[in-house]
Amino acid sequence: MDMTDVNSTKIKINRPVASWLDYEFLMEEQKPVRSLTVILRTAGCQWRRCRMCGYWHESSAHITQADILAQLDYSLRASPKEDFILKLYTSGSFLDEREISATTRRHIARMLEQPQGKDIKIKKLVIETRPEYVSAAKIDDLLHIGHWHLEVAMGLETADDFIRLHYIDKGFSFADFKNAARLIADCGATVKTYLLLKPPFVSERSALEDVIKSAELVAPFSGVISLNLCNVQRYTPLEELWKRGYYRPPWLWSAVEAIRAIKQKKKHIVVMSDPVGAGHLRGPHNCGYCDTAVKEAIKEFNLTQDLNILEGLNCDCKDKWHTLMRCDEFLFGSTIE
Numbered sequence: 001m002d003m004t005d006v007n008s009t010k011i012k013i014n015r016p017v018a019s020w021l022d023y024e025f026l027m028e029e030q031k032p033v034r035s036l037t038v039i040l041r042t043a044g045c046q047w048r049r050c051r052m053c054g055y056w057h058e059s060s061a062h063i064t065q066a067d068i069l070a071q072l073d074y075s076l077r078a079s080p081k082e083d084f085i086l087k088l089y090t091s092g093s094f095l096d097e098r099e100i101s102a103t104t105r106r107h108i109a110r111m112l113e114q115p116q117g118k119d120i121k122i123k124k125l126v127i128e129t130r131p132e133y134v135s136a137a138k139i140d141d142l143l144h145i146g147h148w149h150l151e152v153a154m155g156l157e158t159a160d161d162f163i164r165l166h167y168i169d170k171g172f173s174f175a176d177f178k179n180a181a182r183l184i185a186d187c188g189a190t191v192k193t194y195l196l197l198k199p200p201f202v203s204e205r206s207a208l209e210d211v212i213k214s215a216e217l218v219a220p221f222s223g224v225i226s227l228n229l230c231n232v233q234r235y236t237p238l239e240e241l242w243k244r245g246y247y248r249p250p251w252l253w254s255a256v257e258a259i260r261a262i263k264q265k266k267k268h269i270v271v272m273s274d275p276v277g278a279g280h281l282r283g284p285h286n287c288g289y290c291d292t293a294v295k296e297a298i299k300e301f302n303l304t305q306d307l308n309i310l311e312g313l314n315c316d317c318k319d320k321w322h323t324l325m326r327c328d329e330f331l332f333g334s335t336i337e
């Protein structure tokens, strides 16, 4: 059935926002494994205040729980013909029962037991949620019925409460994240932590230092650290800053440096970064000439976790980036010893 959403564009409420096949590095197997990512359309994130986030555009108040199950059923028809990783996201929190009810959550767990015939199984199920929705009962629903490994992703963005509270407006603390992460671990699942490279109002160098320091602090709680390279989404406060020249998305050199610094110290953790919008003015970018090469190197690193792939990347613009880093250090100092 078609429905008109808040932006007056036609959406199909029994189809997901998007779904696609890919590969993802699996630490247990030390190799990339086939993955299916599904973004279910739900009522959307209840918070809706993070300054860089425009995901609420993908939500609709008209979605029923039956629609969500229909979306999943449709997506699973295209699932891989081999054991795979399923990343089952909403444009909000999977564990928020205003988006996915308890009954639907349990129904989904049953649907995933045999996603496509009895011989194919899900190796890892990944969901995303804000920490306030995490409870042992909800995690249990998604754990014990199936035989997959459950990974719960949370968008902490930074371990710095001041940046998260005042610059991002995330609305929860590092302590909230740690409490939820401990609960998840106690239940037998693991945590994927999203860190944001370059929140608004933070200089390039400070952002790089913040993400490296944050990775150090979240490492004891995380099986995977995913660096989100900030991009400028439409109809967000960040877009207003960007249009007025008060924000530039991170350089891809900063992303490379962050990945290198984090992975060198945390070899037991999967470090990844999906360079969404890389090479575009709204996305992480360098000079325009080297963006594709750096983006492809980051994508290859994601699949192999081999830092050698990031060695030898170069371009004339790297000098500019170094100069920017030195200027930032002169202006704002450095927090990295």
Ligand code: SF4
Pocket: 045, 046, 047, 048, 049, 050, 053, 054, 055, 091, 092, 130, 155, 170
């Ligand atoms: S970043 Fe996450 S928590 Fe923040 S508004 Fe977007 S969906 Fe909600």
Ligand SMILES: [Zn+2]
Pocket: 286, 287, 288, 289, 290, 291, 315, 316, 317, 318
């Ligand atoms: Zn360049």
